[in-house]
Amino acid sequence: MGVRRTVALTAGAKLAPAVASGYVRTVLDHAIDGIGPLRSAAASADTKLVDHGGDVEKAIRGLIRMHASLAGVQGFVTNLGGFSTLAVSVPANVVGVTVVQCHLVAGIAHLRGYDLEDPRVRNAILACMLGEDAVSALVKRHKLPSSPMALATSPVHDPVLDETLSREVTAELVARTAGRRAVTLIGRRIPLLGGAVGGSSDALATWHVGQFAADELRDRRLAV
Numbered sequence: 328m329g330v331r332r333t334v335a336l337t338a339g340a341k342l343a344p345a346v347a348s349g350y351v352r353t354v355l356d357h358a359i360d361g362i363g364p365l366r367s368a369a370a371s372a373d374t375k376l377v378d379h380g381g382d383v384e385k386a387i388r389g390l391i392r393m394h395a396s397l398a399g400v401q402g403f404v405t406n407l408g409g410f411s412t413l414a415v416s417v418p419a420n421v422v423g424v425t426v427v428q429c430h431l432v433a434g435i436a437h438l439r440g441y442d443l444e445d446p447r448v449r450n451a452i453l454a455c456m457l458g459e460d461a462v463s464a465l466v467k468r469h470k471l472p473s474s475p476m477a478l479a480t481s482p483v484h485d486p487v488l489d490e491t492l493s494r495e496v497t498a499e500l501v502a503r504t505a506g507r508r509a510v511t512l513i514g515r516r517i518p519l520l521g522g523a524v525g526g527s528s529d530a531l532a533t534w535h536v537g538q539f540a541a542d543e544l545r546d547r548r549l550a551v
Contacts, residue, residue, distance in 0.1 A: 351493045352430035354422070357452060359443050365426070369443060376438060383438050390438075391537035392519070394431035398424050399530035424529045428456050431533065432540040436469035440547035441479055446489070451479035453492040455540040457499060465495060475543045 361367035372390060379385040432455045433443055441448045453463055456477040465471040470491060472478070478488070 328548055347494070351425075351453065351496045352489075353447060355424050355429050355433075357475075359433045359452075360424050365430070369437045371430065372434035372437045375434070377544070387435050387438055387537075387541050390431060390434045391530050391534060391541065394537060395530045395534040398427045398533035399480050399527060411431045424533065425456075428533050428536050432456060432535050432544075435537065436511075438481070439544050440521065441544065446484045447481055448479045450484075450492050451475040452480055452540075453496050455543060456496055456536055458535060459539050459543075461495070461499065470495070475540070476545060477498050479544065480547075 356422075358365070359368050361370070372386065375386040375393070376383065379389055392523065429452065432452045437443055437451060438447055441451075443449070452475075454471065457465070462471060466473060472481075472488070512531045
């Protein structure tokens, strides 16, 4: 896994100038607050909570299933007009999956009692999107102070961490972009394979992100 990600990052290095770290914050803000037909993360999460009779854990599992399915659907981003300009420099699929994953993690955080307006919580959401292995590696290299849970509950907000997380998530997006282009090249030779592999890998990646967030962002209300 580490070798494959390193190769993807190397291949995607040429794309890095087009993917500014500010892009990640724009996606995060819109995914949390809502844009166009995309409802806010809190509103979507509350709907799931009602659907599951107020059971937070069942609602979270429902959110993960729903967002994993969305991530597997190609062209999701075309329904989000506010992101159309981002798709010029970043492949539409990558934009769409990033929106879905931000929306999912924010929904989980909301259901677990976190304030989505808190910049510490927004940093924790970005950290969750990196995945468990990447977070562990960054903590070991002292690029992140601690886990997403610790970031969300830290005594103070560290503005320097904003840029670090934006940069790391952007690097991850570059790696995904390189991987997406490799799948596209394969798909040109084998009809339907590119879309099938891309859709299933996006769905699986989103499921893993959701599981990591659910494991990491423990319910704050239980400590009250």
